[in-house]
Amino acid sequence: MKDVSASEIRSTCAYCGVGCGVLLGPDGQGGLSVRGDSEHPANFGRLCSKGTNLGETLGMEDRLLHPMLHGKPVSWDAALDLAAEKFRAVIEEHGPDAVAFYVSGQLLTEDYYVANKLMKGFIGSANIDTNSRLCMASSVAGHKRAFGTDTVPGTYEDLEEADLVVLTGSNLAWCHPVLYQRLVAAKAARPHMRVVVIDPRRTATCDIADLHLPVAPGGDVALFNGLLAAIDDAGAMNAEFLSHVDGVEAAVAEARASDLSATGISPADLRAFYDLWIGTGKVVTVYSQGVNQSSAGADKVNAILNCHLATGRIGQPGMGPFSVTGQPNAMGGREVGGLANMLASHMDLENADHRSAVRGFWDSSAVADTPGLKAVDMFRAVGEGRIKALWIMHTNPAVTLPDADRVREAIAGCDFVVVSDITGATDTARLADLLLPATGWAEKSGTVTNSDRTISRQRKVLEAPGEARPDWQHLTGFAARMGWGTAFDYASPAEIFREYAALSGIAGGFGLDFDISGLSDISDAGYESLSPTRWPVAGARQGGRFFGDGRFFTPSGKGRMLPVTPRGPVAQTTAEHPFRLNTGRIRDQWHTMTRSGRSAKLSAHLAEPFLEIHPSDAAAKGISPSDLVEVTSPHGRAILRAFLTEKIRPGDIFAPMHWTGETAPSGRIDALVAPVVDPVSGQPESKAAVAQVARWQAGFYGFAISDSSFTPEADYWARARTAQGWRAEIAHASCPEDWEVYARDLFQIDGGNMQIVSDPARGTFRAAFVEEGRLRAAFFAAPEPVAVMRDYLSALPGTDAPMVLSGRAGADQPDPGPVLCSCFGIGVNTILNAIGDQRLVSVEAIGEALGAGTNCGSCRPELADLLARLAPREAAE
Ligand SMILES: Nc1nc2c(c(=O)[nH]1)N[C@H]1C(S)=C(S)[C@@H](COP(=O)(O)OP(=O)(O)OC[C@H]3O[C@@H](n4cnc5c(=O)[nH]c(N)nc54)[C@H](O)[C@@H]3O)O[C@H]1N2
Numbered sequence: 001m002k003d004v005s006a007s008e009i010r011s012t013c014a015y016c017g018v019g020c021g022v023l024l025g026p027d028g029q030g031g032l033s034v035r036g037d038s039e040h041p042a043n044f045g046r047l048c049s050k051g052t053n054l055g056e057t058l059g060m061e062d063r064l065l066h067p068m069l070h071g072k073p074v075s076w077d078a079a080l081d082l083a084a085e086k087f088r089a090v091i092e093e094h095g096p097d098a099v100a101f102y103v104s105g106q107l108l109t110e111d112y113y114v115a116n117k118l119m120k121g122f123i124g125s126a127n128i129d130t131n132s133r134l135c136m137a138s139s140v141a142g143h144k145r146a147f148g149t150d151t152v153p154g155t156y157e158d159l160e161e162a163d164l165v166v167l168t169g170s171n172l173a174w175c176h177p178v179l180y181q182r183l184v185a186a187k188a189a190r191p192h193m194r195v196v197v198i199d200p201r202r203t204a205t206c207d208i209a210d211l212h213l214p215v216a217p218g219g220d221v222a223l224f225n226g227l228l229a230a231i232d233d234a235g236a237m238n239a240e241f242l243s244h245v246d247g248v249e250a251a252v253a254e255a256r257a258s259d260l261s262a263t264g265i266s267p268a269d270l271r272a273f274y275d276l277w278i279g280t281g282k283v284v285t286v287y288s289q290g291v292n293q294s295s296a297g298a299d300k301v302n303a304i305l306n307c308h309l310a311t312g313r314i315g316q317p318g319m320g321p322f323s324v325t326g327q328p329n330a331m332g333g334r335e336v337g338g339l340a341n342m343l344a345s346h347m348d349l350e351n352a353d354h355r356s357a358v359r360g361f362w363d364s365s366a367v368a369d370t371p372g373l374k375a376v377d378m379f380r381a382v383g384e385g386r387i388k389a390l391w392i393m394h395t396n397p398a399v400t401l402p403d404a405d406r407v408r409e410a411i412a413g414c415d416f417v418v419v420s421d422i423t424g425a426t427d428t429a430r431l432a433d434l435l436l437p438a439t440g441w442a443e444k445s446g447t448v449t450n451s452d453r454t455i456s457r458q459r460k461v462l463e464a465p466g467e468a469r470p471d472w473q474h475l476t477g478f479a480a481r482m483g484w485g486t487a488f489d490y491a492s493p494a495e496i497f498r499e500y501a502a503l504s505g506i507a508g509g510f511g512l513d514f515d516i517s518g519l520s521d522i523s524d525a526g527y528e529s530l531s532p533t534r535w536p537v538a539g540a541r542q543g544g545r546f547f548g549d550g551r552f553f554t555p556s557g558k559g560r561m562l563p564v565t566p567r568g569p570v571a572q573t574t575a576e577h578p579f580r581l582n583t584g585r586i587r588d589q590w591h592t593m594t595r596s597g598r599s600a601k602l603s604a605h606l607a608e609p610f611l612e613i614h615p616s617d618a619a620a621k622g623i624s625p626s627d628l629v630e631v632t633s634p635h636g637r638a639i640l641r642a643f644l645t646e647k648i649r650p651g652d653i654f655a656p657m658h659w660t661g662e663t664a665p666s667g668r669i670d671a672l673v674a675p676v677v678d679p680v681s682g683q684p685e686s687k688a689a690v691a692q693v694a695r696w697q698a699g700f701y702g703f704a705i706s707d708s709s710f711t712p713e714a715d716y717w718a719r720a721r722t723a724q725g726w727r728a729e730i731a732h733a734s735c736p737e738d739w740e741v742y743a744r745d746l747f748q749i750d751g752g753n754m755q756i757v758s759d760p761a762r763g764t765f766r767a768a769f770v771e772e773g774r775l776r777a778a779f780f781a782a783p784e785p786v787a788v789m790r791d792y793l794s795a796l797p798g799t800d801a802p803m804v805l806s807g808r809a810g811a812d813q814p815d816p817g818p819v820l821c822s823c824f825g826i827g828v829n830t831i832l833n834a835i836g837d838q839r840l841v842s843v844e845a846i847g848e849a850l851g852a853g854t855n856c857g858s859c860r861p862e863l864a865d866l867l868a869r870l871a872p873r874e875a876a877e
Pocket residue numbers: 016017135168169170171172174175176198199200201203215216217218219220288289290291325326327582583584585586587588589590591687
């Protein structure tokens with residue numbers, strides 16, 4: 001790895017909670033080279049496909065450059081005056097609880113701190129909640145119940161030093177790819193290490209699993225209760241450590257009462273897992289949204305923590321429960337108190353001493369003393385008109401909250417909505433009264449905290465486009481107009497950080513764990529050069545692990561085991577809705593795609609929304625591969641592409657969360673998810689909706705490519721960025737009366753020359769638009785899913801493309817198939833052919849032959865899967 005060059009600047013990746021260090025090289029024209037920082041303790045130089053392709057996401061297309069009021073540009077002064085006037089009027093007439101902020105675990109700590117201080121300390125309401133409610137709330141609640149504080153005990157090294165790593169409800173290979181790569185490397189170096197994956201689906205993460213337990217949705221509490229009972233049976237309880245833990249007997253008694261059939265796992269597999277766990281001292285249990293996003297999320301968390309407490313396997317090298325965070329600053333948001341039921345620096349809203357200390361520190365007249373509305377309740381209150389002014393910052397709730405169609409209606413019906421975003425082209429931003437342009441990643445400065453409590457700097461390397469400003473300035477400009485200028489008179493993120501670090505010293509004074517007061521007098525230069533630092537940072541307490549010493553943060557100072565009773569998902573399958581709908585992420589897209597969707601490379605991996613369904617269920621429903629399916633729930637409907645796979649349990653279906661009104665309006669999966677939450681954490685049950693599935697018969701199916709953006713008129717469409725422009729899948733219930741008119745309207749191209757090949761008898765139609773010898777756009781339609789070479793066609797706009805209407809490359813150019821390796825753009829067919837022709841037997845051999853998988857490595861699990869799929873066939877030959 002090269003040293004950092006003089007022109008490169010250290011920063012942190014924009015995406016997930018692994019928090020990888022990046023080296024950014026601005027090219028002076030708004031572009032940026034991005035590579036891994038070999039000195040960052042999260043990644044030591046590695047990056048995944050999303051981090052690697054960050055440079056491709058920075059274009060100005062669709063960027064929001066000016067404050068906009070009802071679609072018209074206004075000055076910042078006018079915008080902030082109006083926001084203050086509207087919020088003040090509502091507060092005066094209806095009280096502070098009639099306004100709300102809905103913020104994000106992607107805000108920088110400094111932005112987040114200001115938003116929280118403004119709402120809780122000055123507006124005087126706790127109606128600030130964050131998308132972390134949809135993400136980490138159950139972990140927060142579980143940690144607080146067991147440890148008395150919301151703290152991840154361990155570090156990333158623990159995964160590498162463990163002898164058994166259990167991944168439950170986590171698709172680490174796709175969602176925390178660099179941490180996964182560290183695990184893969186550790187397992188290769190220490191072959192006795194075992195990995196167990198607990199997930200209803202056989203995901204890419206199972207590539208390194210010694211055992212996969214396809215747990216029934218919601219079966220986790222029973223599964224870990226069974227483990228606790230087995231630990232006790234085996235005499236493996238750690239008596240010494242348990243002298244520091246309360247609640248042991250009740251937890252064990254409840255565990256013994258659990259019916260293990262709720263796990264859906266065979267007794268033999270359960271036994272194998274329990275024996276492995278009990279017999280291995282160094283165990284790390286990693287968990288994520290399959291655990292958190294559940295109506296029993298907090299109980300799932302405590303069922304896991306119980307087992308680690310019972311054995312004392314916590315906060316020691318290679319041991320511990322490990323909740324991995326999703327967003328880049330999910331952890332920082334929890335630290336600043338971004339949730340409606342927390343204060344700041346792990347202090348408690350409902351603790352009068354904490355409140356009065358914070359009020360004194362902020363010099364505010366009152367600090368909210370009752371928890372505010374949690375996300376789902378907040379948007380219900382918006383819908384019912386109880387919240388009349390709403391500010392949404394750095395999140396897209398019209399897509400990502402459950403019952404998303406109702407959320408969209410609620411936002412549309414709210415008296416006054418401010419949205420701070422980098423683009424106006426989101427489902428939420430389109431509903432705003434006032435849109436405020438934010439500087440994006442690489443255009444602003446601040447800090448983020450990753451999954452293992454490491455605080456890293458994000459640094460500004462690009463100029464703010466147009467009039468965009470960092471989010472904290474949206475808030476301070478507003479605060480000044482509300483009359484609180486002095487308390488929000490910050491000149492820089494460094495100044496905000498110093499105040500926050502000083503406040504954490506008060507928390508430390510109360511004996512709380514989150515204390516970074518050692519950084520409270522950091523100079524501007526020190527902040528500028530701050531290297532990754534794990535908290536706590538206070539006097540002798542630096543970095544390290546928590547709870548291994550038996551010291552907890554409950555009133556008694558002891559840890560707590562909790563009796564937890566298994567209960568299944570709230571929504572019950574019925575004859576009308578017989579399927580269990582699971583939702584989640586794909587490898588190369590980030591949430592609602594407003595950034596990752598700008599990258600042609602990332603968009604090539606999976607270019608349209610899909611539904612994973614077991615072949616036996618598909619057969620029963622008359623669904624074939626590539627069919628479109630209509631999925632309905634009691635809350636909404638979606639049309640998705642069927643993807644038949646044996647990796648999902650019969651009766652379960654899975655759809656990704658990423659598609660939106662901008663990219664595939666019928667693919668908004670949260671429209672189907674019930675607004676059901678965990679009563680303890682308030683986190684929605686995003687992974688266990690109920691649904692019906694039916695084949696959706698289109699009158700025609702289409703595929704289109706163009707050099708510029710276009711929006712099809714059709715019952716189903718999904719568009720994706722390509723290196724040459726855009727591509728789209730299209731389907732509609734009936735055929736247009738005039739194909740030529742349809743094709744012209746589709747691309748809105750007036751001039752040029754239109755070439756047509758049509759066969760009315762077969763119902764097929766193909767058209768190409770050529771201008772000055774260059775292909776601008778092409779459209780292919782047929783009564784069944786169009787069979788053309790999509791990746792080949794996607795590269796044609798802008799070229800002379802003589803063969804375009806044939807839909808395929810010449811005989812000398814085989815179809816590479818859908819891209820699997822996004823770094824080098826290598827398709828599945830190319831890889832399959834090479835495996836067959838060259839008798840490649842390992843991922844390394846594929847890498848040597850084609851380069852695939854040798855850059856970021858994110859596709860390596862899928863390469864291994866291709867090898868595994870071919871192996872039995874080869875053996876049978
Ligand atoms: N590529 C990519 N990476 C991301 C993100 C992204 O959008 N794209 N987002 C980031 C964010 S914010 C987050 S929170 C993380 C999420 O990271 P993960 O939690 O790993 O991702 P998900 O796909 O949401 O869900 C994980 C798995 O839970 C399983 N699951 C569903 N129900 C159950 C159950 O009842 N029990 C168990 N044990 N498992 C179940 C699902 O089948 C799924 O495979 O990813 C982060 N990283």
